[in-house]
Amino acid sequence: MTTTSTTPTPEPEGPGRAARLIRNESTTEIPVHLLFRDQPDPEPVPLAPAVVGSRQGTGEQPRVRRPAAAARRSPQVDPDLAERPAGVLPGAAGVLAGVCGAAGCAAATWWAGLLPPLAAQALRLPVPAGAGLGPAQWAAYAGAGAVGLFGFGGLARGRTGRAWVLGLFGRYRGTVRRTGLLWVNPLLLRRRVDVRLRHWRSEPMPAADASGVGLRVVVLVAWRVRDTARAVLGVEDHETYLRECVEAALARVPVEPVGAGRASTDAAAEALTRMVVADTAPIGLEVFSVRPVRVEYAPEVAAVMQRRRVAALDARHRASVLTSVVDSVEDTVTRLTVRGLVDLDDYERKALVKDLTVAFCSGRGEQAP
Known part of the structure; x- marks a missing residue:
C-alpha cells in the first residue's frame, strides 16, 4: 500500500499573508476554516444604525454619521428665576403701626417733661416727677420712631396693570400684583413694571x-x-x-x-x-x-424701484390695450364677413385689419387719461 506523504507549507509572515492551507499530492487547496464546520457560528456584532456607505472600490471604511448641532439656540436664563408672589400686608397694618409709633413718641415726650404746659393742661396729664431726657427716654424715642417709620414707610398703593418686583441685597424676593393700599417691607428695593397689554x-x-x-x-x-x-x-x-x-x-x-x-x-x-x-x-x-x-x-433704491414700477405698470397697460384692440378688430371683421356685408380677399382683409387697428388704437389713446 502506498502512503501519501503530506508536507505542510510554511506560512508567510506579515500583515498581507494568505489564508492558511494544507497541501498534499492528491488534494487541492483546502482552507483551514472548512475543517471546523461543526462549530457554531459566532454571534453577529451589532452595528450602529446611522452609517454612511463607503465609496465603491476605494477600501474606505464606513463613517458613522454624527448628529448635527442645532442651527439656532434659544437664549437661556437662570431656570430658578421665576415669578412668585411676595409677602405683603394690608395697608391697615402699616397705618396702625405708624399711629402706634407716633403715639409712642408723644408718650416719650410727656415722659421726658417736654410736653408744653398748655397741651398737658388740655389733655389733663400730670407732670412727671423725674423730668429730663435720660437713656430710658431716648430708648423710648428710638423704639417708637422706628415703629412709626417702619409703618408709614412701608405703605404703598397698588394699581391695576402695574406690579412691583421686590429685591433685598441683590436677591429676588417676589412680585406684588395686588391693588389697593398695601404694606411692603420698606427695606426691600421696589422696581415698578407695566404688565398691561x-x-x-x-x-x-x-x-x-x-x-x-x-x-x-x-x-x-x-x-x-x-x-x-x-x-x-x-x-x-x-x-x-x-x-x-x-x-x-x-x-x-x-x-x-x-x-x-x-x-x-x-x-x-x-x-x-x-x-x-x-x-x-x-x-x-x-x-x-x-x-x-x-x-x-430704502432711500438709495427708491428712485430706481419707482421707475421700474412705473415701467411695469405702463407695460401692463399697453398689453391690456393691445389685447382689447385685437379682440375688437377680430370681432368687427368676423361680423362683417359672416353677415355678408363685405366680400374680401386676403389682401383686402389685411388692409381692413390694419386700418381698424390704427383707428382703435388712436381712439383708446385719446380716451386714456
Missing part, C-alpha cells in the same frame, strides 16, 4: 425683500410682560431687548413691498411673530403679533 410701533427698520432689495419697514408689536422676574432681572432692559429681537427677525424674513398681496404680508407677519416669540419667551415676554404696517423702499 402694550402696542409698540417701531421706527423704520432695515429689511429686504425676496430679491435682496433694501426696504424700510415699520412694524406694530402687541406684547406684554408675562414673568416680571425674568423681564426685570433676566435682562438689562426688556424693551430694548424686544426691539433688537424684532430687528433681527426682519433681517432673516423677506418682506414684500406694498402691493405684493395680502397673502405674502400675512406670511411675513406669521414668520416674524414666530421668531420673536421664540426669542423673547425665555425672558418672560409674551408677544402676540408682529405685523408690518408700512413698507417702503
Whole structure:
C-alpha cells in the first residue's frame, strides 16, 4: 500500500499573508476554516444604525454619521428665576403701626417733661416727677420712631396693570400684583413694571425683500410682560431687548413691498411673530403679533424701484390695450364677413385689419387719461 506523504507549507509572515492551507499530492487547496464546520457560528456584532456607505472600490471604511448641532439656540436664563408672589400686608397694618409709633413718641415726650404746659393742661396729664431726657427716654424715642417709620414707610398703593418686583441685597424676593393700599417691607428695593397689554410701533427698520432689495419697514408689536422676574432681572432692559429681537427677525424674513398681496404680508407677519416669540419667551415676554404696517423702499433704491414700477405698470397697460384692440378688430371683421356685408380677399382683409387697428388704437389713446 502506498502512503501519501503530506508536507505542510510554511506560512508567510506579515500583515498581507494568505489564508492558511494544507497541501498534499492528491488534494487541492483546502482552507483551514472548512475543517471546523461543526462549530457554531459566532454571534453577529451589532452595528450602529446611522452609517454612511463607503465609496465603491476605494477600501474606505464606513463613517458613522454624527448628529448635527442645532442651527439656532434659544437664549437661556437662570431656570430658578421665576415669578412668585411676595409677602405683603394690608395697608391697615402699616397705618396702625405708624399711629402706634407716633403715639409712642408723644408718650416719650410727656415722659421726658417736654410736653408744653398748655397741651398737658388740655389733655389733663400730670407732670412727671423725674423730668429730663435720660437713656430710658431716648430708648423710648428710638423704639417708637422706628415703629412709626417702619409703618408709614412701608405703605404703598397698588394699581391695576402695574406690579412691583421686590429685591433685598441683590436677591429676588417676589412680585406684588395686588391693588389697593398695601404694606411692603420698606427695606426691600421696589422696581415698578407695566404688565398691561402694550402696542409698540417701531421706527423704520432695515429689511429686504425676496430679491435682496433694501426696504424700510415699520412694524406694530402687541406684547406684554408675562414673568416680571425674568423681564426685570433676566435682562438689562426688556424693551430694548424686544426691539433688537424684532430687528433681527426682519433681517432673516423677506418682506414684500406694498402691493405684493395680502397673502405674502400675512406670511411675513406669521414668520416674524414666530421668531420673536421664540426669542423673547425665555425672558418672560409674551408677544402676540408682529405685523408690518408700512413698507417702503430704502432711500438709495427708491428712485430706481419707482421707475421700474412705473415701467411695469405702463407695460401692463399697453398689453391690456393691445389685447382689447385685437379682440375688437377680430370681432368687427368676423361680423362683417359672416353677415355678408363685405366680400374680401386676403389682401383686402389685411388692409381692413390694419386700418381698424390704427383707428382703435388712436381712439383708446385719446380716451386714456
